[in-house]
Amino acid sequence: MARPRRQTVRLTITLSLAVVLACALMYTSFSAANPTVDPSTLLREAQPGRAYELTGVVVAHSVRREGEVLTFQLADRQGGSAVTVNYTGEVPDPFREGREVIVTVRRGPNGTFVGERNSLITKCPSKYKAAPRSGSRS
């Protein structure tokens, strides 16, 4: 019968198309993604030219603002070696020493890292349970 076969053909074409598109999407997501690392991993493995999502705690007394650039250091949650980040762009309200932040960085000169513009996000401290988003990644 022509009808059911047409139906099956349509279904097969649609499904195949969907699967192909989904695979394309999934494949490109891996290359478009930035690995999430903590400071010690970053210091060990960072390759120049690649962007990383750095997650760490802002080290006390390390925050300095020079004009447009904010410089601070990030360390692992348990402490340890710190990474220096030079960042330009929006600084979310909850940002301060001792808070956990996420920032997209690339290797910069002299062992420091350059933060991507407007990529700084501050995670809510455990005391404040429901802080809304205050950072952008544009």
Add this chain to the structure above:
Amino acid sequence: MEGVVPLIALLLLVAVAAFVSAPVRNWLLDRQQPQGEGDGDGERIAALEAERLAKLRELADAELDFRSGKLDEGSYLFLRERLGREALAIADALAAAESADLEQRDRVGEEEDRKDDRPAVEVPLKHRSAAKGTGAAADAEGSGKT
């Protein structure tokens, strides 16, 4: 002040338990039939009703489409005839289901009248006359219908 809290909690427990279990308790004691519409076939009637409304809406939509120029006359007439036939089929099924339901209700009513004459539980006098009253009313209704 704090001592009153357990009391309130207990009160809530009792009130909630009473409220929630009331339908089942009533049914168990056979004091009062819970409000129900139709019987087992009520679902089918409700479904047919919904189908009928949907079909009538389709007809109205088709007419609106035709009047506003979205549908040409030929397609509209063809569609209307097809929908009309489907609507009639539903209406027939509905009528059949409704009359079957009515018959069943009469039968159930008669059974209940018979049950009232033989109370399962010793019912105090004033309740019995009330029950007899309902029985009598149902009886009249039943005989009126048949």
Add this chain to the structure above:
Amino acid sequence: MAGLGRACLLLVLGVCGYGVFAGLYAARFARSRGARESWLESARRSVYAVAFLTTVAMAVLEIAFLRNDFRFYTVATTSSRTTPELYRAAAIWASQEGSLLLWTWLLSLWSSLILFLTRRRLREAAPYATAILLGFAAFFDSLMIFYANPFQTLRRVPTEGDGLDPLLRFPTMILHPPMLYSGYTLSIIPFAFAAGALLARRIDAQWIRMVRRFALASWLFLGAGILLGARWSFAELGWGGYWGWDPVENAALLPWLTGTAFIHSLMIQERRGMLKVWNASLVLATGTLSVMGTFLVRSGVLDSIHAFGASTLGVPFVILIALMIIGSIYLVVSRLELLRSDHRLESLLSREAAFLANNLVLVGLCFVVFWGTYFPLISKAINGQQASVGPPWFDRYTVPLALILVALTGIGPIIPWRRASWAGLRRHLAAPAGVAVVVAIVVGYAGAAASPSALAAVSLCSFAVAITVGEVWRGVRVRMAVAGELLPVALVRLVSRNRRRYGGYLVHTGIAVLIIGVAASSSFLHQQERQLQIGQSIKVGLYQVKYVKPTAALLNGPDHTGATIDIGAVLEATKGGKRQFLLKPSEGFYPTTEPGQGPVSALIGGQAVSHVAISSGFGGDFWSAVEPNIHTPRLTEILERANRIVSPTNATQAVIALAVLLREYLRNPPPAQFNLISYPFVEWVWLGGLIGLLGALIALVPPPPPLPARLRARVGAALGVTAGG
């Protein structure tokens, strides 16, 4: 009083347990109709009782907040005497445990309402549905009893609480969680009725009618919640955007997308008995995605600012979600016979096909957003390396899909059911297509050609709006001709008699307006982040913006949010030399209870919050935020001296010291960091959203009692017979 609240939670668990038993008994073991009816009514009453008990619990907690009863741990950690009363009242849902209570309360309220309204319908599915709803209530209630107790008390009662996080002291915060949670809980209800209908093996027209309403209600509230969240982000947070593809934003969007698909494809099932498996899967998926969304916010499993922080709630939620997924798949697969289609797709050129395409696009969008949101977990599972994708990746895939969707919203209303003809289509699409081309030329000439996707969006949206307007016009014209009504009357009667259709058209219009707003505001914004001196000015878009003078307020900030000091700026915007508007952004500094700060620093050492200033207009908004520098050497010196001199117990001295600090700031204001954005047409986003929600409301309200007699007579007359029944 805390004991009463906890007692209510325990009672709720007991009632849920009984109710689940009663519902299942009514479904499977009751032997007579009378038995089934009474056990079902008992189960329904259990839901009412849960609503009552959770209301009592909410009242206990709310009263504790309003009375500053710091014996309650929740009150002590999220409220304070200095928190303004309105925010104290809303602080219930600022904490993990409080928001769980809100969720349970809303679930029980909505379930009670809907079970009451449908108490005479869906008799076979209702017992299962009631049991499932009570199961969900029991789950959330158990979380509160065993993991996050809203009624936990402190042995040592503090004299002052920590205060509500200043980031939450905004009006939208009061509305957003209740709306969003209503959306979530309202999608659990169609889930329950779908599972119930599958369990009872009865899916019919009645089920379609009921579930359509539930799904539309959930869509409305979810949409409102998402819109409020975006508005909150834009108008009240310091980053100046309304959507950042944050995991929690996405989590709410996912069930909304599947819900939208469901509302459309359900129409096909209603008319043609097709897509039953698809619809069942969609409605079950929507409920599951809602629970996943709720889970995401509070599990800490993904990095998001919204998260409630890492918690132990993750495991129970994962188990629930796994149960929902496995249960849904099992139900659909085991009832495939019941879900077989009555008809087949007749033509690829038909409204059915258009709706199918719409569904595919929406599910595609859902897949993209889902993949991107959960990618950190997926990549970690696949290659051990956690990675995340950013907004550019989301935009790359969602924008084309959204454009296709807009085109479909245009074509859908025009194309007839079952089978369309090319000639007819051409005739009806010609004028709107013409409109789209004209708009594209005009807008492109005006500068939009710089962004092809924005140009395409505006053009396609005009196409969709033109078609909708044409539809309404045609319908009104028919009424005016046939019923002799005047235009306004005809319009009102037309919409009121065909609420589903014209409500739907209004929703489409709203979405089109919203997308124009999104396209224009994201492609053509101008942003400057600069440090400005007094008197310095800078060009942002079409405006010249000057930092005129600083502002400072002590204890009585303009937003009445309880900030100790509020430091800001006055900005003047001019265009072509003529003054357009003034803006007064500021930053509020709040007290802290962290130790180690001097008495004066403690008053301003807490969370700093940006108070954004926006100048709104139909053609665009100007958004401004300021980050004043209070750490200059001179100001730091004053602060340190004050910390030494002021006695820790003397509040008046501390306030006077702050006044000195502020006076110095006003006298010698240092340069401040400004974030300035010129946002064309962003108001269209909110406007479009509101129009869409209004359309949904119109489509939701039940029509005036149907006139079956009149319709029946017309049908009969037309066919030359009288329809029976």
